[in-house]
Amino acid sequence: xxxxxxxxxxxxxxxxxxxxxxxxxxxxxxxxxxxxxxxxxxxxxxxxxxxxxxxxxxxxxxxxxxxxxxxxxxxxxxxxxxxxxxxxxxxxxxxxxxxxxxxxxxxxxxxxxxxxxxxxxxxxxxxxxxxxxxxxxxxxxxxxxxxxxxxxxxxxxxxxxxxxxxxxxxxxxxxxxxxxxxxxxxxxxxxxxxxxxxxxxxxxxxxxxxxxxxxxxxxxxxxxxxxxxxxxxxxxxxxxxxxxxxxxxxxxxxxxxxxxxxxxxxxxxxxxxxxxxxxxxxxxxxxxxxxxxxxxxxxxxxxxxxxxxxxxxxxxxxxxxxxxxxxxxxxxxxxxxxxxxxxxxxxxxxxxxxxxxxxxxxxxxxxxxxxxxxxxxxxxxxxxxxxxxxxxxxxxxxxxxxxxxxxxxxxxxxxxxxxxxxxxxxxxxxxxxxxxxxxxxxxxxxxxxxxxxxxxxxxxxxxxxxxxxxxxxxxxxxx
Amino acid sequence: xxxxxxxxxxxxxxxxxxxxxxxxxxxxxxxxxxxxxxxxxxxxxxxxxxxxxxxxxxxxxxxxxxxxxxxxxxxxxxxxxxxxxxxxxxxxxxxxxxxxxxxxxxxxxxxxxxxxxxxxxxxxxxxxxxxxxxxxxxxxxxxxxxxxxxxxxxxxxxxxxxxxxxxxxxxxxxxxxxxxxxxxxxxxxxxxxxxxxxxxxxxxxxxxxxxxxxxxxxxxxxxxxxxxxxxxxxxxxxxxxxxxxxxxxxxxxxxxxxxxxxxxxxxxxxxxxxxxxxxxxxxxxxxxxxxxxxxxxxxxxxxxxxxxxxxxxxxxxxxxxxxxxxxxxxxxxxxxxxxxxxxxxxxxxxxxxxxxxxxxxxxxxxxxxxxxxxxxxxxxxxxxxxxxxxxxxxxxxxxxxxxxxxxxxxxxxxxxxxxxxxxxxxxxxxxxxxxxxxxxxxxxxxxxxxxxxxxxxxxxxxxxxxxxxxxxxxxxxxx
Numbered sequence: 001x002x003x004x005x006x007x008x009x010x011x012x013x014x015x016x017x018x019x020x021x022x023x024x025x026x027x028x029x030x031x032x033x034x035x036x037x038x039x040x041x042x043x044x045x046x047x048x049x050x051x052x053x054x055x056x057x058x059x060x061x062x063x064x065x066x067x068x069x070x071x072x073x074x075x076x077x078x079x080x081x082x083x084x085x086x087x088x089x090x091x092x093x094x095x096x097x098x099x100x101x102x103x104x105x106x107x108x109x110x111x112x113x114x115x116x117x118x119x120x121x122x123x124x125x126x127x128x129x130x131x132x133x134x135x136x137x138x139x140x141x142x143x144x145x146x147x148x149x150x151x152x153x154x155x156x157x158x159x160x161x162x163x164x165x166x167x168x169x170x171x172x173x174x175x176x177x178x179x180x181x182x183x184x185x186x187x188x189x190x191x192x193x194x195x196x197x198x199x200x201x202x203x204x205x206x207x208x209x210x211x212x213x214x215x216x217x218x219x220x221x222x223x224x225x226x227x228x229x230x231x232x233x234x235x236x237x238x239x240x241x242x243x244x245x246x247x248x249x250x251x252x253x254x255x256x257x258x259x260x261x262x263x264x265x266x267x268x269x270x271x272x273x274x275x276x277x278x279x280x281x282x283x284x285x286x287x288x289x290x291x292x293x294x295x296x297x298x299x300x301x302x303x304x305x306x307x308x309x310x311x312x313x314x315x316x317x318x319x320x321x322x323x324x325x326x327x328x329x330x331x332x333x334x335x336x337x338x339x340x341x342x343x344x345x346x347x348x349x350x351x352x353x354x355x356x357x358x359x360x361x362x363x364x365x366x367x368x369x370x371x372x373x374x375x376x377x378x379x380x381x382x383x384x385x386x387x388x389x390x391x392x393x394x395x396x397x398x399x400x401x402x403x404x405x406x407x408x409x410x411x412x413x414x415x416x417x418x419x420x421x422x423x424x425x426x427x428x429x430x431x432x433x434x435x436x437x438x439x440x441x442x443x444x445x446x447x448x449x450x451x452x453x454x455x456x457x458x459x460x461x462x463x464x465x466x467x468x469x470x471x472x473x474x475x476x477x478x479x
Numbered sequence: 480x481x482x483x484x485x486x487x488x489x490x491x492x493x494x495x496x497x498x499x500x501x502x503x504x505x506x507x508x509x510x511x512x513x514x515x516x517x518x519x520x521x522x523x524x525x526x527x528x529x530x531x532x533x534x535x536x537x538x539x540x541x542x543x544x545x546x547x548x549x550x551x552x553x554x555x556x557x558x559x560x561x562x563x564x565x566x567x568x569x570x571x572x573x574x575x576x577x578x579x580x581x582x583x584x585x586x587x588x589x590x591x592x593x594x595x596x597x598x599x600x601x602x603x604x605x606x607x608x609x610x611x612x613x614x615x616x617x618x619x620x621x622x623x624x625x626x627x628x629x630x631x632x633x634x635x636x637x638x639x640x641x642x643x644x645x646x647x648x649x650x651x652x653x654x655x656x657x658x659x660x661x662x663x664x665x666x667x668x669x670x671x672x673x674x675x676x677x678x679x680x681x682x683x684x685x686x687x688x689x690x691x692x693x694x695x696x697x698x699x700x701x702x703x704x705x706x707x708x709x710x711x712x713x714x715x716x717x718x719x720x721x722x723x724x725x726x727x728x729x730x731x732x733x734x735x736x737x738x739x740x741x742x743x744x745x746x747x748x749x750x751x752x753x754x755x756x757x758x759x760x761x762x763x764x765x766x767x768x769x770x771x772x773x774x775x776x777x778x779x780x781x782x783x784x785x786x787x788x789x790x791x792x793x794x795x796x797x798x799x800x801x802x803x804x805x806x807x808x809x810x811x812x813x814x815x816x817x818x819x820x821x822x823x824x825x826x827x828x829x830x831x832x833x834x835x836x837x838x839x840x841x842x843x844x845x846x847x848x849x850x851x852x853x854x855x856x857x858x859x860x861x862x863x864x865x866x867x868x869x870x871x872x873x874x875x876x877x878x879x880x881x882x883x884x885x886x887x888x889x890x891x892x893x894x895x896x897x898x899x900x901x902x903x904x905x906x907x908x909x910x911x912x913x914x915x916x917x918x919x920x921x922x923x924x925x926x927x928x929x930x931x932x933x934x935x936x937x938x939x940x941x942x943x944x945x946x947x948x949x950x951x952x953x954x955x956x957x958x
Contacts, residue, residue, distance in 0.1 A: 141948045172948050374856045378892070411948075413857070417937075417955050418944040421897035458896075465897040469620045469651050469890075476896050 058105070061091035062098050070264060071096050071162060073403060078127030081105060083119050100126070100160055107158075107456060130389070132365060132404030133434040134163030135427060140170035141411035148416045155424055155462055159431035165269060165406055180258045181251075223247050226286065228279040239279020243306035244289040253313050260317045267320045267339070270310060272327040275303050304332040311335065322365060328357055336361060339403065343367045351392040358398035366405035370430050372423060373410040379467060385429035385446055388438060404434050421465035425454040537584070540570040541577050549743060550575050550641060552882060557606030560584060562598055579605070579639055586637075586935060609868070611844060611883030612913040613642030614906060619649035620890035627895045634903055634941055638910035644748060644885055659737045660730075702726050705765065707758040718758020722785035723768040732792050739796045746799045746818070749789060751806040754782050783811040790814070801844060807836055815840060818882065822846045830871040837877035845884035849909050851902060852889040858946060864908035864925055867917060883913050900944035904933040 064076075079092040079101035090105065092098040104126065108119050135156055137149065153164060168176045178184045223245055225238035242248050259268065277299040280286045286302070295301040307327055311334055314321050322339040323332075329348075340357045342350055342364055350368035357364040369387045384407070390399045407430040409423055428450055432440070440446075447467065455472035457464040463476055543555075558571040558580035569584065571577040583605065587598050614635055616628065632643060647655045657663045702724055704717035721727050738747065756778040759765045765781070774780040786806055790813055793800050801818040808827075819836045821829055821843055829847035836843040848866045863886070869878045886909040888902055907929055911919070919925075926946065934951035936943040942955055 142945055143950060143954055145954075375854050377853045377855070413945060413947065415945050415954070417942045418897070418900035421900070463896045466621055466892060466894050468892065471622060475622055475624075475894070 058088040058090060060098055060101075061089070062095055063091070063093045065095065072266060073131045075131075075162075077131075077160075077162070078125075079104075081122065081124040081126070083108070083122045085121070088119075096162075097127075099157075100128075103157060103160065107453070128160070128162075128435045129437060130402070130404030130434045132163055132406075133161050133431060134165045134365075134404070134406035135161050135423075136165040136167055136367070136406050136408040136410075138167040138170070138409065138411035138414075139175055140167060140173050142415035143175075144411075144419065145416055148419055151420065151462070152423070155420075155457065155464075158457065158460070159428050160435050161407075161427075161431050163404075163406065167269075167410075176259075178255065178258060180254050224251060226279050226283055229282040229284065232284075235282075237279075239283070240275055241306070242286075243302055243309075244286060249309055249313065252310060256313055256317055256319075260319055267322050268314055269322045269341070270307075270314065270327075272307055272323045272332075275299075277303075300330050304330055307332045308334075311338075325353060325357070328360070328362065334362075337363070339363045339365050341365045341367060341406075343371075343408070345369065345371070354389070354402065355392040355394050355398065358392075358394055358401040361401075363401045363403050365403055367408050370405060370407045371410065372407050372426050372430075373412065373414060375422065379447075381426045381429040381450065381467065382443055384426065385433055385443065386441070387433060388441075389433070390438070405430065407431075420463040424457055424462060424464035425450050425467065428453060537567040537569060539577055539580075540568070541574055542570070542572045544574065551745060552610045554610075554641075556610075556639075556641070557604075558583075560601065560603040560605070562587070562601045564600070567598075575641075576606075578636075579607075582636060582639065586932070607639070607641075607914045608916060609881070609883030609913045611642055611885075612640050612910060613644045613844075613883065613885035614640050614902075615644040615646055615846070615885050615887040615889075617646040617649070617888065617890035617893075618654060619646060619652050621894035622654075623890075623898065624895055627898055630899065630941065631902070634899075634936065634943075637936065637939070638907050639914050640886075640906075640910050642883075642885065644887075646748075646889075655738075657734060657737060659733050703730060705758050705762055708761040708763065711763075714761075716758075718762070719754055720785070721765075722781055722788075723765060728788055728792065731789060735792055735796060735798075739798055746801050747793055748801045748820070749786075749793065749806075751786050751802045751811075754778075756782075779809050783809055786811045787813075790817075804832055804836070807839070807841065813841075816842070818842045818844050820844045820846060820885075822850075822887070824848065824850070833868070833881065834871040834873050834877065837871075837873055837880040840880075842880045842882050844882055846887050849884060849886045850889065851886050851905050851909070852891065852893060854901065858926075860905045860908040860929065860946065861922055863905065864912055864922065865920070866912060867920075868912070869917070884909065886910075899942040903936055903941060903943035904929050904946065907932060 075096045076093040077096045077100050079090060079097035081101050081104055082089040088105075090098060090101040092101055101124075104124065105119075108122065109117055110119070111117050135152070137144070137152055139149070149166075156162075156164065174184055176184070224242060224247070226240055226242040227234045228237045228239045229235060256268070280299055280302065290296070290299075290302060293301070293305065295305075307323075311321060311323075311332075315335060320337060320339070321335075322341050323334065325340055325342050325344060327334065328340045340362045342353045342357060344350065344353065345368045348356075350366070353368075354364050354366065366387075366389050370384055372384070389402055389405055392398075407427045409419070409427075414422060429446070432446065432449075451467050451470065454464045454467060455474070458472050458476045459474050461476075461478050463478065554575045555572040556575045556579050558569060558576035560580050560583055561568040567584075569577060569580045571580055580603075583603065584598075587601065588596055589598070590596050614631070616623070616631055618628070628645075635641075635643065653663055655663070703721060703726070705719055705721040706713045707716045707718045708714060735747070759778055759781065769775070769778075769781060772780070772784065774784075786802075790800060790802075790811075794814060799816060799818070800814075801820050802813065804819055804821050804823060806813060807819045819841045821832045821836060823829065823832065824847045827835075829845070832847075833843050833845065845866075845868050849863055851863070868881055868884055871877075886906045888898070888906075893901060908925070911925065911928075930946050930949065933943045933946060934953070937951050937955045938953050940957050942957065
């Protein structure tokens with residue numbers, strides 16, 4: 001049985017708009033407001049303008065309407081949605097659940113052959129399987145304009161993703177503009193002043209404290225980077241950050257103090273991927289320090305020493321941290337509540353790594369099978385969809401340590417020209433895997449849902465690419 | 480030495496505009512017109528507005544200025560471009576060469592740090608290596624709006640492609656609107672009337688006379704399609720076109736008469752790819768015909784019989800034809816001037832097929848390594864670029880029978896949302912391979928050219944995707 005809806009009002013049901021209409025903090029315990037009217041009675045004369053029909057409001061009940069500021073791993077996202085003739089009811093424990101429910105509501109709205117909006121009668125009890133459902137976006141390798149990032153955030157919400165992992169800086173550029181250390185992005189800003197719009201592509205000292213692996217130029221902060229040697233003389237080039245100086249840790253502390261303020265989320269992703277030790281090996285002062293510390297020739301120990309101090313600094317700022325799996329693989333001592341981000345696809349099979357990480361008592365976050373920047377011909381969303389994050393040998397306690405996963409869109413081959421079609425609807429496969437029950441995994445069903453969802457994205461003006469041969473009733477018209 | 484140019488005028492040098500300014504038929508033997516002014520004397524005061532400077536015109540000499548209507552395989556595209564202080568000269572045998580030269584000219588224009596347009600002194604003698612440099616675009620599997628097709632044509636011209644292979648119809652849809660047989664696209668038109676804009680996605684009888692391979696529904700032209708049998712009774716479904724009835728050939732003749740008029744080019748691509756014989760095998764009348772003709776159980780002979788008559792019809796209309804390699808592989812007798820389109824990548828190694836085709840005396844057209852709809856992670860343009868079309872064992876006469884190649888963008892996974900970034904600049908690698916000398920094949924040089932060309936495409940408003948990490952002075956701003 002279909003419940004017809006008031007078309008004029010429903011033009012407003014784009015989630016972007018909805019969220020703007022429903023600021024979390026203003027939701028009363030039994031909030032009612034003018035959204036999603038449906039006609040009472042249900043029978044209408046064909047020529048009667050629909051806006052003349054009396055309407056019923058969508059009722060939203062939020063059990064704990066308090067505004068808890070930012071969502072966290074422990075935010076409640078479950079909701080119930082009940083649609084019947086004359087009654088539209090959305091109830092949730094917290095505002096976060098209400099937002100997810102509003103998104104579902106907006107996606108349930110259809111339009112019949114006469115152009116009348118309707119919603120089917122339905123009873124939905126819905127909640128996420130994993131609390132961390134993220135998308136990594138990389139702005140270090142190509143410039144992405146603000147509007148592309150904002151669009152990504154919108155489409156993430158349509159997909160019920162709840163964590164935006166912004167990979168701002170990396171070896172190729174440092175587009176984070178620090179007010180404590182303005183010189184860090186000075187060169188990049190120079191580009192912006194020339195009207196280049198971008199903060200990227202500059203040969204930039206690798207000051208991202210977690211990125212130790214590039215060949216660097218001295219940023220004019222003497223002593224921060226390791227001077228490389230050629231034989232017995234400094235070669236004039238610089239290597240990774242210098243881990244043997246106190247001044248390095250003072251710098252890192254100040255930078256992270258700022259970053260903690262700019263990004264109020266609890267977790268910082270500290271990276272910690274592989275380091276090229278060549279420059280460290282060439283430097284006699286580093287060698288002397290290695291001897292003094294009893295590290296022998298094992299530069300991984302020096303890396304661990306640096307990472308350990310970095311983690312201590314972040315802990316002292318009251319922040320939690322996520323690190324790439326190498327930090328775990330290299331045996332760096334980390335706090336028990338550290339989240340280990342599993343990203344390597346082949347070196348150790350990633351499911352084995354998930355087992356190892358959770359067996360060691362750490363929480364695990366899965367990305368290895370979800371590098372969506374990797375593309376191949378055909379319906380590659382299927383491989384992403386088929387992943388089962390808990391398909392490893394381990395106790396129920398281990399399984400509970402898997403907090404979720406992240407789809408990754410690294411930027412080597414992606415900028416504003418191709419980001420959206422490459423990301424959507426493919427990332428939707430990951431979103432469903434992380435939200436829905438493990439038993440929801442029929443590929444043919446998923447195809448139908450995803451193809452229909454993609455048409456919905458087109459109607460919302462999102463340049464989402466086709467899954468296969470076919471068409472949507474409204475094709476993309478933003479060419 | 481750089482020659483400064485008049486910026487106001489040069490805002491007009493986008494090739495689209497240029498081509499509009501230079502209609503081929505109006506070019507006089509020594510045409511001069513107001514395009515591409517450069518300052519005489521060459522020395523300018525910095526504060527003097529450049530448009531106050533006296534200018535020299537670009538002179539275009541066309542040796543044979545006659546308008547020969549449409550370009551053909553024998554059109555002359557060579558040109559010479561000479562740029563020095565006070566003199567800009569473009570000379571060509573034919574208007575086609577002048578157009579190529581104007582494109583080159585427009586791409587040579589740079590802009591210095593003061594914003595002044597300039598062009599370097601240069602002497603260019605340029606001509607294509609192969610006469611057929613094509614791009615196949617598929618509008619049967621997804622709807623492409625007209626503006627997407629027109630943009631593709633523009634960018635083809637920027638890349639010196641000269642053949643647009645429009646794959647209009649195929650199994651999934653028949654968006655060619657025939658005035659002789661309006662019922663062919665009637666269902667599709669029905670969609671258009673509903674405001675769906677598209678002529679696609681309809682379960683459509685496979686009437687593309689060269690496409691015999693789909694399961695079909697009767698289009699209301701009784702007898703045209705083969706009735707399939709289930710045991711001794713017609714099953715109610717229809718198979719490929721019915722090759723045993725004279726009415727079929729009458730229909731095909733009328734359709735091709737129309738198509739020949741709508742598309743005045745000399746060549747028609749007749750397809751001729753693989754057929755599923757199941758329906759033909761089930762039909763007792765077809766079996767009887769096979770017996771009568773002495774075809775035994777070899778349905779390839781029936782296919783050949785049909786294709787042979789199709790080719791005769793096209794020949795009788797004064798048209799030349801291109802066919803997929805299966806027609807050659809299956810031993811169908813074709814005219815000696817037939818062009819065989821080599822597209823299979825693996826069954827026979829494509830270079831072996833090129834050798835076989837040319838050894839048999841036919842002209843060959845290469846697409847096998849250039850299916851750009853096939854995507855993979857990384858810089859896959861390099862594989863397309865490294866192809867050497869004449870790298871097969873054969874006599875010089877055989878090599879001369881290779882008329883060129885076509886990049887193909889089949890539409891299974893491509894529509895307006897992702898066409899442009901998927902096609903450009905990747906297709907540029909094929910364009911250069913087909914235009915430039917065989918010795919031009921250094922990958923690093925090509926990378927630099929292609930990356931810079933891609934920046935030029937962005938400046939022209941084309942959503943071309945990045946080759947790798949980096950940036951352009953003007954990023955894409957058409958989001």
